[in-house]
Amino acid sequence: MHILVTGAGGFLGRLLIDTLLAQTDATITALDVVPLSFASERVTAFVGDLSDAAWLAATLAQVAPVEQAYHLAAVVSGSAEADFDLGYRANLEGTRNILEALRRQSASGGPVARLVFTSSVAVFGGNLPEVVTDGTVAAPQGSYGVQKLMSEYLIGDYTRKGYVDGRAVRLPTVSVRPGKPNAALSSFASGIIREPLQGKVSELPVTRDTAVWILSPDSAVAALRHTLTLDHEVFHGGVYGPAVNLPGLCVSVSQMLDSLLEVGGPEALALVKDVPDPRVTKLVATWPTKFAPERALALGYRADNDFTQIVRTFAARL
Amino acid sequence: MHILVTGAGGFLGRLLIDTLLAQTDATITALDVVPLSFASERVTAFVGDLSDAAWLAATLAQVAPVEQAYHLAAVVSGSAEADFDLGYRANLEGTRNILEALRRQSASGGPVARLVFTSSVAVFGGNLPEVVTDGTVAAPQGSYGVQKLMSEYLIGDYTRKGYVDGRAVRLPTVSVRPGKPNAALSSFASGIIREPLQGKVSELPVTRDTAVWILSPDSAVAALRHTLTLDHEVFHGGVYGPAVNLPGLCVSVSQMLDSLLEVGGPEALALVKDVPDPRVTKLVATWPTKFAPERALALGYRADNDFTQIVRTFAARL
Ligand SMILES: NC(=O)c1ccc[n+]([C@@H]2O[C@H](COP(=O)([O-])OP(=O)(O)OC[C@H]3O[C@@H](n4cnc5c(N)ncnc54)[C@H](O)[C@@H]3O)[C@@H](O)[C@H]2O)c1
Ligand SMILES: NC(=O)c1ccc[n+]([C@@H]2O[C@H](COP(=O)([O-])OP(=O)(O)OC[C@H]3O[C@@H](n4cnc5c(N)ncnc54)[C@H](O)[C@@H]3O)[C@@H](O)[C@H]2O)c1
Numbered sequence: 240m241h242i243l244v245t246g247a248g249g250f251l252g253r254l255l256i257d258t259l260l261a262q263t264d265a266t267i268t269a270l271d272v273v274p275l276s277f278a279s280e281r282v283t284a285f286v287g288d289l290s291d292a293a294w295l296a297a298t299l300a301q302v303a304p305v306e307q308a309y310h311l312a313a314v315v316s317g318s319a320e321a322d323f324d325l326g327y328r329a330n331l332e333g334t335r336n337i338l339e340a341l342r343r344q345s346a347s348g349g350p351v352a353r354l355v356f357t358s359s360v361a362v363f364g365g366n367l368p369e370v371v372t373d374g375t376v377a378a379p380q381g382s383y384g385v386q387k388l389m390s391e392y393l394i395g396d397y398t399r400k401g402y403v404d405g406r407a408v409r410l411p412t413v414s415v416r417p418g419k420p421n422a423a424l425s426s427f428a429s430g431i432i433r434e435p436l437q438g439k440v441s442e443l444p445v446t447r448d449t450a451v452w453i454l455s456p457d458s459a460v461a462a463l464r465h466t467l468t469l470d471h472e473v474f475h476g477g478v479y480g481p482a483v484n485l486p487g488l489c490v491s492v493s494q495m496l497d498s499l500l501e502v503g504g505p506e507a508l509a510l511v512k513d514v515p516d517p518r519v520t521k522l523v524a525t526w527p528t529k530f531a532p533e534r535a536l537a538l539g540y541r542a543d544n545d546f547t548q549i550v551r552t553f554a555a556r557l
Numbered sequence: 558m559h560i561l562v563t564g565a566g567g568f569l570g571r572l573l574i575d576t577l578l579a580q581t582d583a584t585i586t587a588l589d590v591v592p593l594s595f596a597s598e599r600v601t602a603f604v605g606d607l608s609d610a611a612w613l614a615a616t617l618a619q620v621a622p623v624e625q626a627y628h629l630a631a632v633v634s635g636s637a638e639a640d641f642d643l644g645y646r647a648n649l650e651g652t653r654n655i656l657e658a659l660r661r662q663s664a665s666g667g668p669v670a671r672l673v674f675t676s677s678v679a680v681f682g683g684n685l686p687e688v689v690t691d692g693t694v695a696a697p698q699g700s701y702g703v704q705k706l707m708s709e710y711l712i713g714d715y716t717r718k719g720y721v722d723g724r725a726v727r728l729p730t731v732s733v734r735p736g737k738p739n740a741a742l743s744s745f746a747s748g749i750i751r752e753p754l755q756g757k758v759s760e761l762p763v764t765r766d767t768a769v770w771i772l773s774p775d776s777a778v779a780a781l782r783h784t785l786t787l788d789h790e791v792f793h794g795g796v797y798g799p800a801v802n803l804p805g806l807c808v809s810v811s812q813m814l815d816s817l818l819e820v821g822g823p824e825a826l827a828l829v830k831d832v833p834d835p836r837v838t839k840l841v842a843t844w845p846t847k848f849a850p851e852r853a854l855a856l857g858y859r860a861d862n863d864f865t866q867i868v869r870t871f872a873a874r875l
Binding site: 365378380385399 | 694798
């Protein structure tokens with residue numbers, strides 16, 4: 240099995256590749272704009288920009304045909320909002336270029352690659368019902384969400400045509416994310432756990448009653464892998480289009496801080512400082528916080544049981 | 558007032574321009590890939606391809622700033638389905654290029670153009686409820702519908718950013734369309750009236766119980782013009798995203814043939830031949846036939862009252 244991973248230098252990309260190396264015999268082609276290093280001969284890494292179609296074509300020409308693809312490369316919500324052109328280049332053109340490359344592969348007699356695309360709950364916004372269902376219309380109120388939604392439909396069309404077998408899933412906010420704070424507007428949902436558990440101050444830009452739809456890193460990687468195990472008919476059910484809303488946990492900032500207190504004690508909790516940021520609050524307020532993800536549950540996707548357990552797992556790996 | 562009309566050589570483009578010339582003092586810049594001729598000095602016509610961003614920029618640099626834009630240029634459903642790349646170039650890149658040109662105009666101190674985009678009920682497909690509402694999720698099962706839907710969201714994002722004030726409306730099938738049959742999969746919905754009323758045979762590719770959501774040409778032009786009279790806040794209501802479903806008439810082929818009999822007599826009716834075409838039937842069957850267009854009605858859009866009246870109007874202009 241030869242697997243392509245884009246965004247391989249990112250948070251989920253690295254965790255995914257580590258998991259694939261540990262649990263499969265696959266060889267992996269890893270792409271990212273940032274420098275990559277993997278400690279396995281089974282990974283071949285290339286550094287370049289997916290929005291450069293010529294680079295992508297030349298790169299894929301050097302490797303074995305792609306049987307499975309995890310398309311994770313993206314600029315995050317904060318960056319897409321701050322730099323309109325960068326967002327469309329990375330998040331829409333990048334997706335288009337991957338699809339075109341895989342289309343050329345199948346058109347020239349190669350395999351029809353099975354692809355998973357990481358969309359986001361940020362496709363939802365505007366006047367949302369209290370609980371988002373599979374029948375809720377997406378109205379993203381940020382460029383990142385628009386780019387993700389456009390990519391979902393584009394992937395649906397390439398799939399309907401038989402050029403690729405693409406499946407899009409809408410990831411909840413993945414927490415606790417290790418490493419440094421990033422430019423995602425939801426960065427606080429990891430920051431208020433990650434920094435205090437390491438003795439550092441973390442600023443909370445939203446109010447404590449703000450709720451977030453959360454999935455742990457391990458469950459996110461499991462969901463992506465599960466997506467590629469499903470038969471074509473089972474996943475698509477004859478209808479090509481919007482992505483599957485993944486299950487998650489609806490957790491308020493207060494509940495997250497309770498978990499922090501339980502795992503890290505009062506010293507950790509004291510490191511969280513409320514520093515309201517209207518720009519973050521405004522966009523995060525348009526994101527949905529609670530789903531009834533029936534289609535996903537029927538397809539066998541599973542959420543985490545408990546946020547405190549997620550925090551314990553994170554703390555144990557520090 | 559200076560108005561830009563793309564797709565100006567097409568059916569709705571020509572009817573719109575005639576109406577604007579008759580009812581306003583506006584000057585008009587008319588764009589299309591096909592040769593254009595308008596009998597008024599108030600229209601300046603340019604022939605070129607909207608997917609050519611450089612041509613578009615050079616063209617718009619020669620004319621006054623655009624205050625209003627009717628973006629009608631598109632390849633129709635049959636062509637977009639037959640030629641995947643052409644469809645994305647014309648229907649998605651073309652839209653993107655228009656938006657970019659208008660963004661540059663406002664960025665360089667010019668007006669923020671008010672734009673109307675002709676989306677389509679073909680954005681709907683898959684497992685549809687009997688009556689489509691404003692809360693029905695779009696899942697287009699054809700490339701044309703995907704391109705229209707992606708354009709809607711793209712326009713929403715440019716509008717949210719303040720680059721342009723774009724409004725997308727989903728047109729029902731416009732009938733009766735004069736002229737020749739075209740490559741739209743819904744072409745029969747005009748053909749079975751137009752050809753028989755002129756003594757010609759018309760082939761019906763779908764069954765007679767097939768229903769179509771219809772708007773007359775005059776009502777379509779009125780809807781486009783109405784769209785640009787609405788205040789920003791009224792149209793958008795603070796939420797940027799999917800288009801407005803326009804009101805229409807749900808008419809079955811049988812009912813259309815009753816109207817044909819009434820207006821054209823039994824000789825006309827006898828010219829309709831049933832020639833089932835599975836390719837057309839399959840895609841048309843995924844289109845919705847009945848809407849509860851509440852948002853549109855609240856915004857003051859109106860449908861026709863009666864299909865026989867539409868046929869009479871068409872016949873009177875022959
Ligand atoms: N982490 C979350 O909470 C979350 C939630 C919803 C969706 N997602 C999506 O999941 C995917 C992975 O998320 P993550 O948290 O690992 O993000 P990340 O930012 O850690 O990783 C994304 C990687 O993509 C790379 N990249 C960006 N533009 C590129 C380009 N043009 N060419 C090549 N590489 C490029 C970046 O360099 C980065 O390494 C992304 O698509 C993200 O939008 C993540
Ligand atoms: N007529 C309908 O029933 C109906 C229904 C729903 C939506 N619409 C939409 O309304 C709009 C107008 O419809 P119409 O019936 O007048 O279509 P039409 O085919 O008669 O006219 C479209 C025009 O766009 C031009 N065009 C196509 N690609 C172009 C490009 N790359 N650059 C410049 N010009 C280009 C064509 O040459 C044509 O003259 C279209 O966007 C169509 O998709 C129409």
